[in-house]
Amino acid sequence: MSDAPLLVLEGVSKIYRRGLLDRTPAFRLDVDCRLEAPGIVGVMGPNGAGKTTLFEMIAGSNVPSQGRVMVAGRDIQRVRYSERDRLAIHYHQSYQVRRFSRTRPSFLMEPAGSAYPVVHLFDEPQFNTQDGYIGFMLDFFRRLKAERRLVFVCLHPTAPLHLELLREICERYLFVGGGRVRPFDDFGGIVSDADVRAYLGALAP
DSSP states (O other): OOSSOSEEEEEEEEEEESOSSOOOEEEEEEEEEEEOSOEEEEEEOOTTSSHHHHHHHHHTSSOOSEEEEEETTEEGGGBOGGGGGGTEEEEETTTEEOOOOOOSOGGGSBOOSOSSOSEEEEESOOOOOSTTHHHHHHHHHHHHHHTTOEEEEEOOOOSHHHHHHHHHHOSEEEEEETTEEEEESSHHHHHHSHHHHHHHGGGOO
């Protein structure tokens, strides 16, 4: 594996405009983020704030309007389509891997330089509360970290259990809201933020 930072989002913006004639931005997400070491990162934010868009840009299935996403030292948009999941893999809800359209011939692109995903993106995974499934998944996330992977766990908390899971498993956090992505160093920091508390409502500790 490369000695480069595991993930860098450098001046990244995603802008969706209202139409061909009306170029007014209907949605914008801005993010500058650098995560050098393996770990487990919790992600929260309102519906429609851009959490899935963020994951898609990291995995290379959504092209940033500006900036670049570097995974283990590789610009994900320059990597061959069939090899991007060797750098970053996006599991959406029930662990379905997201697909994307191809816009350039793969022979013009770079190899991934990795045989196994460096970044794992779990987008609102469904935690079954029966038969020890939660414990199995938490152990899986920890094992990925021990293998020097970077793991993102995105949850939209609807019950205290979800916050407890994030508190237990994650070391760092991102909050997606208001058109930007903000980092937090610990659980206490993110749940103390006024915007996050407004988002959590009655669930705020």
